[in-house]
Amino acid sequence: MITLYDFPRAPSPRRARVLLAEKGIPHETVIVDLAQQEQLGEAFRAINPRCTVPALRLDDGTVLTDNAGIAAWAEAAYPEPPLLGVTPIEKAEIASWNARIEQEGFYAVAEAMRNSAPAMKGRALTGAVDYEQIPELAERGLARLGHFFEMLDAHLADRAFVATDRFSLADISAVIVTDFARVVRLKAAEEFAHIGKWRAHMAERPSFSL
Amino acid sequence: MITLYDFPRAPSPRRARVLLAEKGIPHETVIVDLAQQEQLGEAFRAINPRCTVPALRLDDGTVLTDNAGIAAWAEAAYPEPPLLGVTPIEKAEIASWNARIEQEGFYAVAEAMRNSAPAMKGRALTGAVDYEQIPELAERGLARLGHFFEMLDAHLADRAFVATDRFSLADISAVIVTDFARVVRLKAAEEFAHIGKWRAHMAERPSFSL
Numbered sequence: 001m002i003t004l005y006d007f008p009r010a011p012s013p014r015r016a017r018v019l020l021a022e023k024g025i026p027h028e029t030v031i032v033d034l035a036q037q038e039q040l041g042e043a044f045r046a047i048n049p050r051c052t053v054p055a056l057r058l059d060d061g062t063v064l065t066d067n068a069g070i071a072a073w074a075e076a077a078y079p080e081p082p083l084l085g086v087t088p089i090e091k092a093e094i095a096s097w098n099a100r101i102e103q104e105g106f107y108a109v110a111e112a113m114r115n116s117a118p119a120m121k122g123r124a125l126t127g128a129v130d131y132e133q134i135p136e137l138a139e140r141g142l143a144r145l146g147h148f149f150e151m152l153d154a155h156l157a158d159r160a161f162v163a164t165d166r167f168s169l170a171d172i173s174a175v176i177v178t179d180f181a182r183v184v185r186l187k188a189a190e191e192f193a194h195i196g197k198w199r200a201h202m203a204e205r206p207s208f209s210l
Numbered sequence: 211m212i213t214l215y216d217f218p219r220a221p222s223p224r225r226a227r228v229l230l231a232e233k234g235i236p237h238e239t240v241i242v243d244l245a246q247q248e249q250l251g252e253a254f255r256a257i258n259p260r261c262t263v264p265a266l267r268l269d270d271g272t273v274l275t276d277n278a279g280i281a282a283w284a285e286a287a288y289p290e291p292p293l294l295g296v297t298p299i300e301k302a303e304i305a306s307w308n309a310r311i312e313q314e315g316f317y318a319v320a321e322a323m324r325n326s327a328p329a330m331k332g333r334a335l336t337g338a339v340d341y342e343q344i345p346e347l348a349e350r351g352l353a354r355l356g357h358f359f360e361m362l363d364a365h366l367a368d369r370a371f372v373a374t375d376r377f378s379l380a381d382i383s384a385v386i387v388t389d390f391a392r393v394v395r396l397k398a399a400e401e402f403a404h405i406g407k408w409r410a411h412m413a414e415r416p417s418f419s420l
Contacts, residue, residue, distance in 0.1 A: 062299055069306030076298035088286035089272055096279030129357055134346045147339055 002027040005047065005055040007034045011106070011180040012126075014210070015067045016054035018172050021207035023078045027056075040128070051128045071098075071169055083169045090164045097163040097170035104148040105177035111141025112184040145186060149178075153192035160201065167205075175202050212237035215257065215265040217244045221316070221390040222336075224420070225277045226264035228382050231417035233288045237266075250338070261338045281308075281379055293379045300374045307373040307380035314358040315387035321351025322394040355396060359388075363402035370411065377415075385412050 004020060006013040006029050020027055032038050032053050039051045048055040048065045056064040056073075064070045075084045085091035114120045115138035124131045152174065156162070163170040178188045178199055189199040202208055214230060216223040216239050230237055242248050242263050249261045258265040258275045266274040266283075274280045285294045295301035324330045325348035334341045362384065366372070373380040388398045388409055399409040412418055 058299070060299075062302075064302050064306065066306050066309060068309035069302035072295075072305035073298045073302035076301045085282075088283045089268070089270075091286045092272075092274050092279035092283035095282035096274065096276050099276060099278035125354075129354075131350055131353075134344060134350065136344045137347055140341055140344065143341075144335075144339075 002059060003057040004029050005032050005044070005053050005057070006030070007032055007053050010034055010053065011109075011176050012052070012067060013054040014176050015172060016056060016070050017210050018176070018207045019067075019071060019074055019083065019169065021210055022081070022083060022167075022172070022205075023074050025074060025078055045128075049128070052126050081167075083167070083172070085164060085168065093163045094168045094170050097168075098173050101162075101170065101173040101177055104144060104151075105174070106180070108141045108145040108148055109177060109181050109184060109186075111137050112145060113138075113141075115141065116184075142184060142186075145181060145184070149181070149186070149188045149192055149195065152188075153194045156194040156198045160198070162198075171202060172207075175199065175208055212269060213267040214239045215242050215254070215263050215267070216240070217242055217263050220244055220263065221319075221386050222262070222277060223264040224386050225382060226266060226280050227420050228386070228417045229277075229281060229284055229293065229379065231420055232291070232293060232377075232382070232415075233284050235284060235288055255338075259338070262336050291377075293377070293382070295374060295378065303373045304378045304380050307378075308383050311372075311380065311383040311387055314354060314361075315384070316390070318351045318355040318358055319387060319391050319394060319396075321347050322355060323348075323351075325351065326394075352394060352396075355391060355394070359391070359396070359398045359402055359405065362398075363404045366404040366408045370408070372408075381412060382417075385409065385418055 002025065004013070004016060004027050006017060008031070032044055034053070038044055039053060045051060047057070047063060050065050052065065054067065054070060056070050058064070058073070064073055071084065075082065085094045114124045115133045115135060120133065122130050122132060124133045152162075161167055161171055162174045178195060181188050189196045212235065214223070214226060214237050216227060218241070242254055244263070248254055249263060255261060257267070257273060260275050262275065264277060264280060266280050268274070268283070274283055281294065285292065295304045324334045325343045325345060330343065332340050332342060334343045362372075371377055371381055372384045388405060391398050399406045
């Protein structure tokens with residue numbers, strides 16, 4: 001049986017959770033309680049030494065330790081429906097948008113949130129090593145995030161999906177970063193008209209209630 | 211004809227340059243002079259509004275604007291030799307290592323270098339928007355980079371390649387971040403024995419003289 005190591009409120013494991021649902025990949029779920037720092041304890045460290053979720057244990061015991069690995073595996077092992085594109089140019093477009101959403105979106109929210117929230121003191125980055133908060137980086141993250149959503153909103157002005165002409169991994173990542181940004185009080189789906197319309201369209205997919 | 215927008219001394223376009231060489235993809239090269247900030251000028255902005263290299267213009271005029279898109283396109287359009295893996299688990303392993311090398315390696319060197327170098331004042335991030343340097347982030351980048359190379363060195367102790375049992379995109383990225391780290395005076399191939407041995411092995415490939 002495939003096992004997803006997950007935590008309900010965190011954005012990174014949500015990316016894997018929605019992907020598995022869209023692909024219809026049967027699995028069981030184990031909750032790793034990030035609120036109690038269970039990801040840093042010995043039991044989970046033995047499963048994923050990177051001390052992060054999501055992690056996905058496959059039938060043969062292989063453990064995939066990040067979203068990049070999980071998406072590549074899922075697309076190859078369960079090709080239908082394709083979420084990483086079919087033609088070379090579609091594959092490029094989806095990979096590029098997904099990377100851009102990570103770099104300009106997810107990292108920006110994470111910078112803004114983890115470098116300012118009192119609960120994240122000494123935990124400014126995920127993973128096994130502790131890093132102190134850098135308040136200037138929180139400010140920069142917010143500024144970057146604003147630019148990211150302006151760009152995404154303009155991009156979505158005449159499009160139904162973030163990349164190509166159908167639903168893809170880029171939509172999954174973009175929905176999750178849009179929702180996650182509320183943690184730093186940026187309500188992108190309310191503040192940006194095209195993002196709002198696209199997000200409402202995405203809400204029709206049952207996977208996004210996960 | 212395919213056109214690579216490139217700059218010789220920069221690490222990001224080198225990733226595309228080596229990939230195209232390993233795949234044997236014919237192309238012409240146009241140099242964008244980053245030293246003169248040509249990437250921010252109107253002419254290049256019309257080609258890649260993200261103002262970054264590498265960019266790859268395809269036969270049909272499509273412009274791929276980052277390494278994620280270029281690698282996905284190249285693997286699909288020129289499957290041989292495979293550089294992103296063949297089986298689902300190989301694909302996962304390579305995607306995961308490549309992402310990890312980006313996040314923990316490339317971003318760490320970039321943080322250390324761009325937040326400290328006098329020439330990078332006001333240009334702490336690549337791209338169209340100017341951001342001021344954050345000295346604490348330069349320090350954190352150096353610390354992160356040390357942890358990254360310790361991890362990579364331990365990983366390479368009993369391996370010939372970074373991921374799977376043959377040459378892949380993960381080796382390309384790891385060689386380039388290892389070489390790039392010299393810009394912040396971290397000579398990983400000299401300081402870490404296993405990295406040194408693997409880097410010497412990689413030097414046998416003509417693509418790495420590019």
